[in-house]
Amino acid sequence: MENRYPQKPGLDFILKQAFFYWNKTLIYQLKFSVIYFAIFFTAFFFFASKYGILDQQQELMEAFQVSTEAYLQKAQALGQTENSQYFSYAFLGILVFLYPLNLGLFQIFRKVDLNEKPEIGDLFVGYNGFNFFKYAAFYLFWFMIYMMTFRLVILPFVWVCITIFVAPIMFFMNKTIFESISLNFKALKMYFLEIFVCVMVAVIFKYIGFALFLIGGLFTFPFWNAMIYSLYKTIFTEKE
Numbered sequence: 472m473e474n475r476y477p478q479k480p481g482l483d484f485i486l487k488q489a490f491f492y493w494n495k496t497l498i499y500q501l502k503f504s505v506i507y508f509a510i511f512f513t514a515f516f517f518f519a520s521k522y523g524i525l526d527q528q529q530e531l532m533e534a535f536q537v538s539t540e541a542y543l544q545k546a547q548a549l550g551q552t553e554n555s556q557y558f559s560y561a562f563l564g565i566l567v568f569l570y571p572l573n574l575g576l577f578q579i580f581r582k583v584d585l586n587e588k589p590e591i592g593d594l595f596v597g598y599n600g601f602n603f604f605k606y607a608a609f610y611l612f613w614f615m616i617y618m619m620t621f622r623l624v625i626l627p628f629v630w631v632c633i634t635i636f637v638a639p640i641m642f643f644m645n646k647t648i649f650e651s652i653s654l655n656f657k658a659l660k661m662y663f664l665e666i667f668v669c670v671m672v673a674v675i676f677k678y679i680g681f682a683l684f685l686i687g688g689l690f691t692f693p694f695w696n697a698m699i700y701s702l703y704k705t706i707f708t709e710k711e
Contacts, residue, residue, distance in 0.1 A: 482665055486672065489701035492580045493694050499579050499589060504689035506594065507569055514568075518561040522554040563614065570610035571597025576696040577639055584704075597642075609637060609648050632659055632666055639703045658706050666702060673698035 493500060519525050574597030579589040597606050613634055620626035633656055640651040659666055673695045680691030 482668055485665060485669055485698075485701050485705050488705065489669070489673075489694070489698040492583060492700060493697035495583055496576070496579050496589065496697075497690060499576065499591075499594065500690050500693045502591060503572065503576060503594060503693045507572055507692075508689075510569060511565060514565045515562070518558055518565075522558040522561070524555070524558050527552075527555070563611075566614065567607045567611050571603050571606040573597065573693075573696050574602070574606060574638060574642055576693055577642055577700055580697065580700045581643075605641065606638065609641065612648065613637075628670075632663075632670060635659075635666065635670065635699055636703050636706075639699060640707075643703075654707075662702075662706055669698050669702055 572594060575594030578593045578596045582589045582593065597603065613630075617627055617630055620630055634652060636655040636658060637648065637651040640646050640654055641648065644651075644654075646654065676691055677693075677695050678688065678691070681688030
């Protein structure tokens with residue numbers, strides 16, 4: 472693949488294309504969310520129970536009733552316990568395990584382009600063979616950098632933009648993590664405005680379903696992937 476230089480895509484085209492992919496595959500958006508949240512909450516409550524996090528929450532509520540200062544002191548003390556640290560590792564493990572599920576939607580969008588019929592099994596393409604370890608390693612790397620920059624306000628957003636195409640580049644172009652970041656950075660320099668606006672729209676739409684329609688969030692939650700694929704397909708072109 473190579474970038475489509477010097478032409479620039481129109482924002483309206485990218486947005487319409489993203490909504491097209493999302494709308495065209497709504498049933499798979501729903502299946503994605505159901506699978507994602509079923510695994511997430513099952514694992515979350517299992518580890519929360521295993522490491523006593525639910526009991527800690529009760530202690531925090533009792534401290535909060537005393538004073539805000541007591542709450543903060545209790546939260547700091549509980550956060551330093553061995554069980555809290557184990558739970559943090561387990562929580563990260565859940566997110567890492569679930570990340571490759573996103574690659575399944577890219578596979579489905581590609582099938583839409585090829586006029587092929589998607590299948591439920593396509594959602595798990597990110598878990599095939601070495602794929603799981605490749606994408607899990609990328610997400611772990613991504614998440615660690617993200618958390619290190621989290622308190623710096625702007626840098627987390629910059630990190631998201633610098634890595635927004637890494638997963639599809641790795642998936643469709645078979646590049647390494649750092650090769651993908653390099654290609655992503657080149658695209659970001661040329662298409663910054665388009666990427667910035669699309670990221671904002673994707674984030675808002677991703678969570679608006681939960682805020683306004685509750686169950687509708689199961690449909691809007693995966694929209695982020697449709698936006699990434701639309702940008703990726705517009706900015707990059709395949710070349711044998």
